[in-house]
Amino acid sequence: xxxxxGYFGKGVAPAEAKALLARMTSKLSHRGPDDNGIHIxxxxxxxxxRLSIVGLSDGHQPMSDPSDNLVISYNGEIFNYVELRNELxxxxxxxxxxxxxxxxxxxxxxxxxxxxxxxNGDFAFAxxxxxxxxxxxxxxxxxxxxxxxxxxxxxxxxASEIKALLTVPxxxxxxxxxxxxQIFTLWxxxxxxTAFQGISELxxxxxxxxxxxxxxxxxxxxxxxxDAGHVRPRPDAVEELRALLDDATRIRLRADVPVGSYLSGGxxxxxxxxxxxxxxxxxxxxxxxxxxxxxxxxxxxxxLMATALGVExxxxxxxxxxxxxxxxSVIRHVERPxxxxxxxxxxxxxxxxxxxxIKAVLTGEGADELFAGYDIFRExxxxxxxxxxxxxxWRPLLFQRLYPYLPGLQRQSPxxxxxxxxxxxxxxxxLLYSHRPRFRSTSAAKLFFSPELKRExxxxxxxxxxxxxxxxxxxxxxxxxxxxxxxxxxxxPGYILSAQGDRVMMANSLEGRFPFLDPRIIDFAAALPPDxxxxxxxxxHILKQAAKGLVPDAIIERPKQPYRAPDSQAFAATxxxxxxxxxxxxAVARGGFFNAAAVxxxxxxxxxxxxxxxRDDTAFxxxxxxxxxxxxxxxxxx
Amino acid sequence: MMxxxxxxxMADDTKTAIxxxxxxxxxxxxDNQPLPDDMxxxxxxxxxxTGILELVGYIEKEFGxxxxxxxxxxxxxxxxxxxxxxxxxxxAK
Numbered sequence: 001x002x003x004x005x006g007y008f009g010k011g012v013a014p015a016e017a018k019a020l021l022a023r024m025t026s027k028l029s030h031r032g033p034d035d036n037g038i039h040i041x042x043x044x045x046x047x048x049x050r051l052s053i054v055g056l057s058d059g060h061q062p063m064s065d066p067s068d069n070l071v072i073s074y075n076g077e078i079f080n081y082v083e084l085r086n087e088l089x090x091x092x093x094x095x096x097x098x099x100x101x102x103x104x105x106x107x108x109x110x111x112x113x114x115x116x117x118x119x120n121g122d123f124a125f126a127x128x129x130x131x132x133x134x135x136x137x138x139x140x141x142x143x144x145x146x147x148x149x150x151x152x153x154x155x156x157x158x159a160s161e162i163k164a165l166l167t168v169p170x171x172x173x174x175x176x177x178x179x180x181x182q183i184f185t186l187w188x189x190x191x192x193x194t195a196f197q198g199i200s201e202l203x204x205x206x207x208x209x210x211x212x213x214x215x216x217x218x219x220x221x222x223x224x225x226x227d228a229g230h231v232r233p234r235p236d237a238v239e240e241l242r243a244l245l246d247d248a249t250r251i252r253l254r255a256d257v258p259v260g261s262y263l264s265g266g267x268x269x270x271x272x273x274x275x276x277x278x279x280x281x282x283x284x285x286x287x288x289x290x291x292x293x294x295x296x297x298x299x300x301x302x303x304l305m306a307t308a309l310g311v312e313x314x315x316x317x318x319x320x321x322x323x324x325x326x327x328x329s330v331i332r333h334v335e336r337p338x339x340x341x342x343x344x345x346x347x348x349x350x351x352x353x354x355x356x357x358i359k360a361v362l363t364g365e366g367a368d369e370l371f372a373g374y375d376i377f378r379e380x381x382x383x384x385x386x387x388x389x390x391x392x393x394w395r396p397l398l399f400q401r402l403y404p405y406l407p408g409l410q411r412q413s414p415x416x417x418x419x420x421x422x423x424x425x426x427x428x429x430x431l432l433y434s435h436r437p438r439f440r441s442t443s444a445a446k447l448f449f450s451p452e453l454k455r456e457x458x459x460x461x462x463x464x465x466x467x468x469x470x471x472x473x474x475x476x477x478x479x480x481x482x483x484x485x486x487x488x489x490x491x492x493p494g495y496i497l498s499a500q501g502d503r504v505m506m507a508n509s510l511e512g513r514f515p516f517l518d519p520r521i522i523d524f525a526a527a528l529p530p531d532x533x534x535x536x537x538x539x540x541h542i543l544k545q546a547a548k549g550l551v552p553d554a555i556i557e558r559p560k561q562p563y564r565a566p567d568s569q570a571f572a573a574t575x576x577x578x579x580x581x582x583x584x585x586x587a588v589a590r591g592g593f594f595n596a597a598a599v600x601x602x603x604x605x606x607x608x609x610x611x612x613x614x615r616d617d618t619a620f621x622x623x624x625x626x627x628x629x630x631x632x633x634x635x636x637x638x
Numbered sequence: 639m640m641x642x643x644x645x646x647x648m649a650d651d652t653k654t655a656i657x658x659x660x661x662x663x664x665x666x667x668x669d670n671q672p673l674p675d676d677m678x679x680x681x682x683x684x685x686x687x688t689g690i691l692e693l694v695g696y697i698e699k700e701f702g703x704x705x706x707x708x709x710x711x712x713x714x715x716x717x718x719x720x721x722x723x724x725x726x727x728x729x730a731k
Contacts, residue, residue, distance in 0.1 A: 406687070408686070408687035408688035408690075408691055409687045411691060411707060411710065412687055412690065412710065413707070413708070413710050413711045415711045415712050415713070416680075416687070416690060416710065416711065416712060419680050419712055419716075420680065420686065420687055440683060441683070441686060443683065444683035444684075444686070447665065447666070447668070447683070448666070595666075595668060597666075597667055597668075598665075598666035598667055598668050599666075601662070601666040601667050602666055605663070605666075611688060612688070613685075613686050613687075613688035613689045613692070614686050614687075614688060615683070615686050615689070616688075
């Protein structure tokens with residue numbers, strides 16, 4: 001795991017190139033504290049910060065192939081590099097190192113851009129082809145590793161994190177109002193857009209070729225599902241899944257340093273940890289996060305699982321004060337406003353793992369998206385069920401069973417429950433049907449947008465833009481698959497793998513590895529009949545079957561508890577010193593994005609109330625994070 | 639009619655109080671937003687499930703009666719006009 005940076009174009013004077021690249025990578029030192037390097041070739045500059053995990057002694061980057069025709073700066077891991085390397089050697093290729101980096105170079109030399117299809121791993125890289133005089137940027141299928149870019153004149157600059165791009169003279173930081181609207185609707189900006197005006201993200205599964213002054217960006221992979229009528233039964237699916245997961249975990253243990261594992265107490269990380277412990281019983285350490293608040297804490301399940309595994313297990317407790325104290329640093333790392341504090345405890349957890357000398361961890365990320373674990377999938381099914389009998393007094397009560405951890409729902413009448421979830425109101429043929437209630441409830445926080453911002457946004461509709469980005473065959477998929485696509489293609493890369501993943505892990509020089517996101521498992525899960533994933537209202541049905549006999553039944557059958565952290569309560573418990581400044585009427589008015597008088601009332605309400613509503617929680621965390629973003633990054637002067 | 643009757647004055651006061659609560663708690667003081675008496679609080683994203691419980695807590699405290707669980711329905715609480723009618727009907731009992 002590492003940080004990459006570079007440029008391509010005539011806009012960097014040769015005398016300035018080295019200093020510029022050094023300045024860019026100085027902002028990425030947390031991603032790669034072990035080594036750094038620079039390669040300059042005329043109009044092309046590549047730089048690298050290294051976190052050494054594979055090929056400790058000979059993995060220096062930027063790295064050239066034996067012909068010196070290709071140079072790469074690469075962030076990530078290719079987990080099947082052993083097999084690919086053996087195949088390349090069998091075809092006569094000579095290797096100079098043991099690293100996975102060199103495998104990409106050889107594979108590109110042989111197959112060009114088609115080499116991406118062979119890579120089973122998480123990566124973002126810049127490859128300079130000295131013969132073709134072209135720069136290639138590429139990013140992994142699901143967007144595990146980040147890559148951003150911007151232009152100054154005819155020169156393209158790129159980096160693993162935006163803060164490196166901000167060191168380029170002339171690149172300014174100002175908040176993109178449309179990105180803010182997207183975040184306050186969808187939880188994430190829609191790639192290529194980022195929170196920064198004029199700075200873009202290379203979307204997951206995309207590549208970019210820069211040659212002869214032209215930029216060509218295109219998808220090299222995208223998530224797809226079979227047409228609804230063409231899903232085939234899979235009689236051996238459980239055994240097949242077990243074998244795939246076993247191998248996906250095994251190859252993700254490849255490293256020249258110890259690999260740890262997160263244990264959340266849920267099924268996904270328990271299964272991954274179990275498979276990892278079987279593969280390397282003496283070396284595995286597991287790590288967990290505990291909360292003081294009972295509604296968020298899963299310590300009981302984590303302890304049960306750690307005991308069952310018999311591994312060395314370490315827990316860190318996260319208090320409300322920890323969350324509010326860490327929050328500004330989290331915003332600096334995630335580089336965008338967020339609507340939940342959940343990344344903050346994960347930053348504390350990654351710090352603990354780092355202190356224990358671990359550089360890479362396995363986690364269960366991806367299982368909820370691929371195997372229909374999230375409540376939103378069950379919710380959409382229930383809404384359709386209720387919509388068929390809109391007058392039923394009984395059906396809407398099922399929503400209470402769906403969300404036992406939301407006390408506000410438990411006292412509600414069937415009429416209100418049906419209204420909250422739009423059961424019967426939303427159009428069944430709406431492409432975004434599954435996510436409408438979430439988008440509606442999140443958008444309610446836009447009440448706090450300033451009149452100026454509302455004017456600028458006009459009639460912009462983030463959900464319409466999202467709908468316009470859906471693939472042409474989307475409407476032919478089963479409703480569950482449509483909902484899965486929305487989670488997998490937008491929220492997973494845009495929030496889960498970034499704000500709760502790469503960015504808060506790499507803040508502490510820790511690499512996340514996600515066995516469920518092995519491309520073989522992605523393809524396998526997409527082809528499964530929907531009812532093997534969501535069976536009635538039983539989520540992750542096939543995964544639970546596959547876990548039988550491996551994971552204790554108590555873990556398999558426990559009620560699902562989504563990962564959550566105290567939000568506005570974290571600030572109410574011990575208001576951090578920076579809060580008064582960040583939310584002062586002056587600061588909010590100066591920022592210009594929110595209604596200062598309304599924010600003052602919101603602050604007084606949530607800081608003195610035991611339970612904040614979903615809307616108030618969302619608005620409060622969104623506004624605090626936006627104000628911190630402005631303090632941290634904005635170079636815009638009024 | 640030359641003036642309001644006592645009942646009308648009470649209804650006006652009640653409506654004013656309900657409107658003020660909604661503006662303060664669900665619109666955070668922003669009285670520029672349109673808020674006609676018959677506007678749905680749910681459809682316009684003014685309240686969610688926790689917001690309903692806030693509203694119930696306010697009614698119980700302000701008007702001095704208990705809101706039964708079976709009465710927590712949109713027909714009673716989903717607009718200023720409906721809340722007013724509900725409060726009046728409870729007072730009449």
